[in-house]
Amino acid sequence: MADRIVVTSQKGGVGKTTVALNLAPALARRGMRTALVDLDPQGAIALSLAKGDTEWRGVADVLVQQLAVRDVLVRTKEPGLAILPRGRLDPTDVREFERGVAEAGVLDRVLAELDRDFDVVLVDTPSGLGAIPRAALAACGWALAIEKAEALSLRSISQILRVIEHVKGDENPGLELLGILPTMVELSKEFSQAAMVTLWSGFAGVLDATIPRSDVFGRASHLGLPLAYVGGKVPPELRRFDALAGEIEGLLR
Amino acid sequence: MADRIVVTSQKGGVGKTTVALNLAPALARRGMRTALVDLDPQGAIALSLAKGDTEWRGVADVLVQQLAVRDVLVRTKEPGLAILPRGRLDPTDVREFERGVAEAGVLDRVLAELDRDFDVVLVDTPSGLGAIPRAALAACGWALAIEKAEALSLRSISQILRVIEHVKGDENPGLELLGILPTMVELSKEFSQAAMVTLWSGFAGVLDATIPRSDVFGRASHLGLPLAYVGGKVPPELRRFDALAGEIEGLLR
Numbered sequence: 001m002a003d004r005i006v007v008t009s010q011k012g013g014v015g016k017t018t019v020a021l022n023l024a025p026a027l028a029r030r031g032m033r034t035a036l037v038d039l040d041p042q043g044a045i046a047l048s049l050a051k052g053d054t055e056w057r058g059v060a061d062v063l064v065q066q067l068a069v070r071d072v073l074v075r076t077k078e079p080g081l082a083i084l085p086r087g088r089l090d091p092t093d094v095r096e097f098e099r100g101v102a103e104a105g106v107l108d109r110v111l112a113e114l115d116r117d118f119d120v121v122l123v124d125t126p127s128g129l130g131a132i133p134r135a136a137l138a139a140c141g142w143a144l145a146i147e148k149a150e151a152l153s154l155r156s157i158s159q160i161l162r163v164i165e166h167v168k169g170d171e172n173p174g175l176e177l178l179g180i181l182p183t184m185v186e187l188s189k190e191f192s193q194a195a196m197v198t199l200w201s202g203f204a205g206v207l208d209a210t211i212p213r214s215d216v217f218g219r220a221s222h223l224g225l226p227l228a229y230v231g232g233k234v235p236p237e238l239r240r241f242d243a244l245a246g247e248i249e250g251l252l253r
Numbered sequence: 254m255a256d257r258i259v260v261t262s263q264k265g266g267v268g269k270t271t272v273a274l275n276l277a278p279a280l281a282r283r284g285m286r287t288a289l290v291d292l293d294p295q296g297a298i299a300l301s302l303a304k305g306d307t308e309w310r311g312v313a314d315v316l317v318q319q320l321a322v323r324d325v326l327v328r329t330k331e332p333g334l335a336i337l338p339r340g341r342l343d344p345t346d347v348r349e350f351e352r353g354v355a356e357a358g359v360l361d362r363v364l365a366e367l368d369r370d371f372d373v374v375l376v377d378t379p380s381g382l383g384a385i386p387r388a389a390l391a392a393c394g395w396a397l398a399i400e401k402a403e404a405l406s407l408r409s410i411s412q413i414l415r416v417i418e419h420v421k422g423d424e425n426p427g428l429e430l431l432g433i434l435p436t437m438v439e440l441s442k443e444f445s446q447a448a449m450v451t452l453w454s455g456f457a458g459v460l461d462a463t464i465p466r467s468d469v470f471g472r473a474s475h476l477g478l479p480l481a482y483v484g485g486k487v488p489p490e491l492r493r494f495d496a497l498a499g500e501i502e503g504l505l506r
């Protein structure tokens with residue numbers, strides 16, 4: 001069975017999709033066959049790759065038309081990396097999509113179709129602790145909590161950690177916190193330093209890897225590419241995702 | 254009846270709470286009796302003010318214990334500004350909170366309790382187009398769409414605009430787009446300039462006011478204060494919220 005990792009945060013805009021999009025190819029580069037799954041109704045994985053909102057079929061099509069996952073899986077330029085996009089979803093139907101993903105057993109069946117061909121399944125989710133994040137935590141073995149290194153994001157971290165413990169005790173005894181990944185870190189700024197000190201001194205599971213704030217992410221999303229494909233000189237931030245992939249591979253064993 | 258404004262975005266972390274927290278006192282300073290309501294299950298208004306997660310009663314207590322809104326309304330230092338917080342909510346109960354807020358007629362009854370004493374009700378919401386944002390759009394007359402000035406956020410703007418039109422046509426004919434507010438604008442950076450050009454050339458309703466990216470927001474949230482109370486020299490960003498409040502007052506008339 002593949003290792004299933006939920007990329008999660010209560011707070012919005014902390015870098016979940018950016019981490020998922022750049023960690024997936026880094027895991028594939030280490031030889032782990034990786035599937036990147038988008039459960040966010042906004043379809044941010046496809047949007048990050050500058051695909052049209054209805055260009056790729058995906059999870060929504062599997063749920064609505066009973067398609068097989070392999071019929072909608074998107075192969076990428078990176079050997080060993082495939083994407084299961086959100087798929088075709090009218091934004092007025094988000095509540096139905098939430099109900100579909102959250103229905104008992106559905107997500108487990110969808111992800112199980114990836115078990116044979118992949119070693120790791122990385123699942124991007126919408127922010128918050130609503131129906132979809134809860135369904136993902138119930139169906140996966142690992143939770144990667146993303147925390148922006150600033151005060152407001154840190155104030156809600158105990159909420160997500162409490163829910164992970166609750167789901168582990170109540171629904172999915174196999175769920176473990178893979179780690180807390182600090183993002184948008186600005187060690188030259190006092191408020192960011194203070195946030196890091198709070199993380200390091202107050203919480204277990206803070207990863208060694210951190211992702212710094214950098215304009216390269218805005219440029220990459222403007223170009224619709226993961227960092228590895230932005231071209232030109234390799235951005236130093238790419239090494240951060242390689243280090244993160246290495247740390248995660250060690251934790252999964 | 255008070256003007257009810259939903260602060261909304263499909264994308265997470267674009268500045269909804271920061272705008273709500275700083276626009277509310279700016280509207281009050283213009284003499285509009287203003288109530289700031291927090292419908293986000295993470296309770297970000299209270300967290301931004303560095304209140305403990307269970308310190309303030311609020312919407313959750315009104316729903317669960319049938320308390321009156323005036324019993325939990327928090328008066329602030331700013332004359333004419335009151336806060337209706339999220340209230341006491343266990344993070345494992347977010348889905349029940351969503352169902353409670355989204356139940357037909359509930360939100361309208363809660364907000365109606367503010368009509369007598371307030372001119373404007375400003376409603377902060379979680380990101381996305383799920384149960385709570387949809388309930389808020391159905392119960393309010395105005396939608397203020399927050400858009401971070403960068404590519405990824407702009408790619409999902411058509412989703413929120415489509416839903417506003419749908420709700421107006423289907424559930425709440427009184428709903429109007431108050432405007433699109435660009436946030437975290439960095440006019441010295443090419444990707445941000447490109448985003449602004451896309452907004453100005455492609456969408457109706459883009460406000461004149463913009464909110465620049467600035468470290469003062471990280472510092473303010475670290476201190477747990479709206480900008481107006483950070484102390485010392487008045488930050489220039491404060492004028493942006495005064496200008497925004499002026500523009501909105503003109504649009505409401």
Ligand SMILES: Nc1ncnc2c1ncn2[C@@H]1O[C@H](COP(=O)(O)OP(=O)(O)OP(=O)(O)O)[C@@H](O)[C@H]1O
Nearest residue numbers: 012013014015016017018127212213214217264265
């Ligand atoms: N390390 C970083 N430095 C600078 N900008 C970043 C960084 N990581 C992400 N960003 C930018 O911040 C924004 C938010 O990132 P992203 O969309 O990945 O967050 P998210 O948690 O997935 O958001 P959502 O709540 O909408 O799902 C994007 O514009 C992205 O380009």
Ligand SMILES: Nc1ncnc2c1ncn2[C@@H]1O[C@H](COP(=O)(O)OP(=O)(O)OP(=O)(O)O)[C@@H](O)[C@H]1O
Nearest residue numbers: 011012265266267268269270271380465466467470
């Ligand atoms: N103009 C700005 N410049 C710099 N940082 C900002 C600005 N506006 C907001 N921020 C910071 O960005 C982060 C996200 O802002 P905020 O929490 O207001 O967004 P949101 O849309 O309410 O997020 P959520 O999706 O979690 O509800 C916060 O850390 C805030 O301090």
Ligand SMILES: [Mg+2]
Nearest residue numbers: 016017040044
């Ligand atoms: Mg995302």
Ligand SMILES: [Mg+2]
Nearest residue numbers: 269270293297
């Ligand atoms: Mg918010």
